[in-house]
Amino acid sequence: MSQKSPRPILRFAPSPNGRLHLGHAYSALYTWNAAALLGGTALLRIEDIDAERSKPEFAAAIIEDLHWLGLDWSEPVMRQSDRLEHYAAAGNQLRDLGLLYPCFCSRSEIAARSDNTDPEGAPLYPGTCRHLGRDIQIERLERGDPVQFRLDVAKAMQRAGMLTFTAVGPLVTDRPQVRYARPERWGDVVLQRKGTPASYHLSVVVDDAAQGITHVTRGRDMEAGTDIHVLLQMLLGLPSPIYNFHKLILGDDGKKLAKSRGSESLADLRARxxxxEDVRRAVGL
Known part of the structure; x- marks a missing residue:
């Protein structure tokens, strides 16, 4: 007797470090539309692990904007700030596997020593601290030097072998295709920082597994990051969702809308x- 497939579960997971703009509106509407097409459900997750930039008023504004768009979800909303112990446990699991090491390099030091860039154009970490002796590591940790913990990607890939994931597109209902992940092009990514138990890469895979996410819809600018997520899922024994990469909403200058660039917010548009319905027409949904 065949088992029934799990009901599709998707999520929209904004960070409360500013007001939502048309790009966020497209991603949210796309996700809820995809859930409807698949006969599933969409969840809201608040990714507020960055305590310095995340603000309660922005989290409240996200919920207000999404309700204004006509979107709804089941409660309670998952908030990363409530889940720090889960990320710490995942980090400890990787540490027990011998895959994390402390790095004391500053951004300027990395830029000065790096000859390559990662898929986002940032200087590729050259692995400087990977070769530090244990005595030096302990001395610097005890001294309280600024530290971040990196994944030894080469060692992780020895455990992983050839990595694949499933993607669909351009529609979420299209035939699944097998894609190959290439985490090595990211170098040794940061997974933990002093005072912050998880980077985006680590927290997102832990949360997707906890919520039973079956399909991840994300912008095309996040496609390369899936390499790291698939690797972490394998290392931590977590399921890998089906991925779908949607278009980006661009400004008049041809660049992606962004909070950091002061893109007009949904609240601004609402005030005008x-x-x-205007929003849906503007983003093509």
Whole structure:
């Protein structure tokens, strides 16, 4: 007797470090539309692990904006700030496997020593601290030097072998295709920092597994990051969702909308008289 497939579960997971803009609106609407097409459900997750930039008023504004767009979800909303012990446990699991090492390099030191860039164009970490002796590591840790913990990707890949994941597109209902992950092009990524138990890469795979996410819809700018997520899922024994990469909403300058660039927010548009229908027409949904 065949088992029934699990009901599809998708998620929209914004960070509360600013107001949502049209790019966020497209991603949220796309995710809820995809859930409807698959006969599943969409969840909201608040990714507020960055305590310095995340603000309660922005989290409240996210919920207000999404409700204004006509979207709803089951409660309670998962918040990363409530789940720090889960990320710490995942980090400890990787440490027990001998895959994390402390790095004391500053950004300027990395930029000065790096000859390559990662898929996002940042200087590729040259592995400087990977070769530090244990005595030096302990001395610097005890001294309280600024530290971050990196994944030894080469060693991790020896455990992983050839990594694949499933992707669909351009529609979430299209035929699944096998894709190959290449985590090595990211170098030794940071997974933990002093005072912060998880980077985005680590927290997102832990949370997706905890929520039973079956399909991840994300912008095309996040496609390369899936390499690291698939590797972490394998190392931590977590399931790998099906991935779907959607288009980006661009500004008049042809660049992706972004909070950091001051892109006009949904609240600004609402104040100018826009309706949810106007938003849907503007983003093509």
């Amino acid at each position: 008289g826009w309706t949810p």
